[in-house]
Amino acid sequence: xxxxxxxxxxxxxxxxxxxxxxxxxxxxxxxxxxxxxxxxxxxxxxxxxxxxxxxxxxxxxxxxxxxxxxxxxxxxxxxxxxxxxxxxxxxxxxxxxxxxxxxxxxxxxxxxxxxxxxxxxxxxxxxxxxxxx
Amino acid sequence: xxxxxxxxxxxxxxxxxxxxxxxxxxxxxxxxxxxxxxxxxxxxxxxxxxxxxxxxxxxxxxxxxxxxxxxxxxxxxxxxxxxxxxxxxxxxxxxxxxxxxxxxxxxxxxxxxxxxxxxxxxxxxxxxxxxxxxxxxxxxxxxxxxxxxxxxxxxxxxxxxxxxxxxxxxxxxxxxxxxxxxxxxxxxxxxxxxxxxxxxxxxxxxxxxxxxxxxxxxxxxxxxxxxxxxxxxxxxxxxxxxxxxxxxxxxxxxxxxxxxxxxxxxxxxxxxxxxxxxxxxxxxxxxxxxxxxxxxxxxxxxxxxxxxxxxxxxxxxxxxxxxxxxxxxxxxxxxxxxxxxxxxxxxxxxxxxxxxxxxxxxxxxxxxxxxxxxxxxxxxxxxxxxxxxxxxxxxxxxxxxxxxxxxxxxxxxxxxxxxxxxxxxxxxxxxxxxxxxxxxxxxxxxxxxxxxxxxxxxxxxxxxxxxxxxxxxxxxxxxxxxxxxxxxxxxxxxxxxxxxxxxxxxxxxxxxxxxxxxxxxxxxxxxxxxxxxxxxxxxxxxxxxxxxxxxxxxxxxxxxx
Numbered sequence: 001x002x003x004x005x006x007x008x009x010x011x012x013x014x015x016x017x018x019x020x021x022x023x024x025x026x027x028x029x030x031x032x033x034x035x036x037x038x039x040x041x042x043x044x045x046x047x048x049x050x051x052x053x054x055x056x057x058x059x060x061x062x063x064x065x066x067x068x069x070x071x072x073x074x075x076x077x078x079x080x081x082x083x084x085x086x087x088x089x090x091x092x093x094x095x096x097x098x099x100x101x102x103x104x105x106x107x108x109x110x111x112x113x114x115x116x117x118x119x120x121x122x123x124x125x126x127x128x129x130x131x132x133x
Numbered sequence: 134x135x136x137x138x139x140x141x142x143x144x145x146x147x148x149x150x151x152x153x154x155x156x157x158x159x160x161x162x163x164x165x166x167x168x169x170x171x172x173x174x175x176x177x178x179x180x181x182x183x184x185x186x187x188x189x190x191x192x193x194x195x196x197x198x199x200x201x202x203x204x205x206x207x208x209x210x211x212x213x214x215x216x217x218x219x220x221x222x223x224x225x226x227x228x229x230x231x232x233x234x235x236x237x238x239x240x241x242x243x244x245x246x247x248x249x250x251x252x253x254x255x256x257x258x259x260x261x262x263x264x265x266x267x268x269x270x271x272x273x274x275x276x277x278x279x280x281x282x283x284x285x286x287x288x289x290x291x292x293x294x295x296x297x298x299x300x301x302x303x304x305x306x307x308x309x310x311x312x313x314x315x316x317x318x319x320x321x322x323x324x325x326x327x328x329x330x331x332x333x334x335x336x337x338x339x340x341x342x343x344x345x346x347x348x349x350x351x352x353x354x355x356x357x358x359x360x361x362x363x364x365x366x367x368x369x370x371x372x373x374x375x376x377x378x379x380x381x382x383x384x385x386x387x388x389x390x391x392x393x394x395x396x397x398x399x400x401x402x403x404x405x406x407x408x409x410x411x412x413x414x415x416x417x418x419x420x421x422x423x424x425x426x427x428x429x430x431x432x433x434x435x436x437x438x439x440x441x442x443x444x445x446x447x448x449x450x451x452x453x454x455x456x457x458x459x460x461x462x463x464x465x466x467x468x469x470x471x472x473x474x475x476x477x478x479x480x481x482x483x484x485x486x487x488x489x490x491x492x493x494x495x496x497x498x499x500x501x502x503x504x505x506x507x508x509x510x511x512x513x514x515x516x517x518x519x520x521x522x523x524x525x526x527x528x529x530x531x532x533x534x535x536x537x538x539x540x541x542x543x544x545x546x547x548x549x550x551x552x553x554x555x556x557x558x559x560x561x562x563x564x565x566x567x568x569x570x571x572x573x574x575x576x577x578x579x580x581x582x583x584x585x586x587x588x589x590x591x592x593x594x595x596x597x598x599x600x601x602x603x604x605x606x607x608x609x610x611x612x613x614x615x616x617x618x619x620x621x622x623x624x625x626x627x628x629x630x631x632x633x634x635x636x637x638x639x640x641x642x643x644x645x646x647x648x649x650x651x652x653x654x655x656x657x658x659x660x661x662x663x664x665x666x667x668x669x670x671x672x673x674x675x676x677x678x679x680x681x682x683x684x685x686x687x688x689x690x691x692x693x694x
Contacts, residue, residue, distance in 0.1 A: 048177065048303070049180060049263070049303050050303065050385060051263075051300070051301070051302065051303025051304055051305075051380055052380060052381055052385075054299065054300040054301075054303065054380070055300055055377050055380045055381045056381075058300055058377075059377075062415070062416065063415055077173070077177050079160075079164065079181055080303075082299070083297075083299035083300075083302060084299075086299035087299050087300050099172070102167070102172065106160075106163075109156060109159060109160045109163065110153070110156045110157065110160060110297065111152075111156060112149055112152060112153040112156065113297065113299075114153075114293040114294060114296050114297065114298075115293075115294050115298060115299075116420055116421070117299050
């Protein structure tokens with residue numbers, strides 16, 4: 001079983017909740033109907049450079065009111081963890097052999113953001129920057 | 134840095150901005166260590182180093198330092214000189230994107246360089262990679278007489294918004310935004326992924342005309358008008374909407390078709406606009422609204438130059454001009470009207486006869502910093518034409534400045550003329566190039582060095598790119614030179630009729646490629662046609678526009694026969 005982290009870096013167990021899995025090539029028209037019956041929407045990155053997944057998560061949150069879990073899977077790297085969380089992902093499925101400590105470090109190395117995002121930072125400050133210094 | 138010492142002309146960092154650039158240095162240090170340790174693969178490390186400005190070139194790493202919208206303080210320029218001495222070979226290269234490149238950098242020293250930059254409120258963030266790049270603007274912003282909006286404030290808002298943007302850091306391809314505050318459009322906005330022309334409505338409110346899908350490279354396009362009036366408050370929401378459409382629909386199957394210009398072209402303009410407008414309608418609102426308070430807060434962090442009230446005319450200047458024809462020529466070519474009486478904007482030419490366009494040694498950088506302190510409130514700008522600018526010089530001090538610049542080699546009176554050549558690094562440095570650019574620029578600038586002759590020829594732009602990626606902007610030059618590979622030999626294709634201004638146009642190819650040695654002769658033939666055919670007051674580009682390229686091509690064929 002791959003290691004799962006939540007949006008804070010904590011290791012969590014896969015509780016077996018119903019999950020729908022898509023790749024970054026999926027369209028919102030394909031994903032949205034699956035939201036209703038599933039507690040988790042998983043978006044798999046075929047390669048870490050494929051940034052479509054970030055927009056998919058944001059659109060699910062912003063335009064479709066999805067409040068369930070969004071899980072990133074496939075080829076993702078630690079340096080993307082904070083971006084994933086800030087786009088609305090709440091879980092990451094670590095690639096084989098990845099070190100959770102490295103991912104936690106990557107999540108917190110940048111504490112400042114210059115634009116609105118989703119995640120625990122959401123309640124802080126104003127438009128210009130979220131997070132805490 | 135106290136308020137009293139606030140540098141003129143550039144956005145003054147606060148503690149948050151400063152903490153951020155230092156956090157990014159720590160992050161990069163960690164990434165380099167993980168790459169060295171093998172937990173990051175080369176493929177994974179590459180975009181991370183690129184987003185910190187670090188390229189792997191033919192002979193060494195190259196570091197591209199961001200100069201946001203081209204404005205530097207003299208202290209920052211001195212820091213760049215120190216870095217050039219300590220980590221490079223004692224010089225730097227100013228680029229067409231208003232940045233500075235060091236060509237001889239070591240990977241293991243890069244984090245230290247980034248830390249030195251962070252100490253003077255600078256960075257190399259997003260100067261490469263498939264993300265939103267350094268926003269460029271008019272080098273005379275905040276000073277030019279013809280400006281109606283200061284674009285720096287909006288360029289800074291864009292810089293902050295696009296920095297480490299969580300959604301738009303793994304785009305299909307790089308993304309360049311340019312913004313102009315003047316109808317003269319000295320920022321070439323129509324050849325950018327997004328071009329913004331600032332406007333004011335009849336009540337004085339700021340807004341923008343939005344062009345999308347311009348660009349050079351192997352498939353040049355002039356940007357298409359997507360929105361005629363974008364109110365200031367919706368400015369970022371609309372950028373988000375354009376980027377989101379592009380991030381989702383832009384092609385990722387072919388690097389050569391991945392820019393937004395191809396998406397706009399393939400989708401067609403109306404469906405593209407409809408998609409952007411639909412996204413915009415969905416996200417516009419408080420979340421992305423640019424409030425007047427925010428604009429004012431950013432504006433307040435730009436210290437204006439403490440200009441004095443001066444008479445418009447300077448008898449001393451007039452006398453010096455009358456007595457010194459070389460100075461008079463420099464005034465014509467290298468100065469521009471300032472919005473305040475008694476001041477002028479001055480361009481320092483980094484294109485001496487036989488020189489390397491855009492290069493400056495560390496000693497020259499230090500000397501320029503000293504002159505900036507003396508003559509222009511300690512502020513220096515970088516022009517996309519690879520020159521430097523002092524934006525606020527007293528007219529009665531122009532003669533003294535000219536003499537000081539002449540001693541430095543930066544007073545060539547050739548701005549906008551045939552030897553003010555934009556050239557990419559070319560095959561001397563670049564892994565992508567087909568042909569050398571720099572030696573050719575040196576040969577052309579030597580051939581046409583006679584400054585009286587240059588002025589007789591009038592405004593004429595010549596740009597050189599070493600390959601089809603067009604970093605030297607050859608497409609938008611009046612005479613463009615493109616390096617090509619002809620059966621393993623370096624050769625050059627010539628285009629004419631390009632224009633980077635408000636009437637942006639892509640040049641036409643005028644015949645088979647020629648050798649490097651033949652290029653100056655081709656330019657001679659083209660200007661000869663112009664001199665024979667020109668009517669009163671016509672520039673090269675005007676005569677060419679009136680006659681069409683045919684007569685120029687014919688003359689070339691006749692000369693070649």
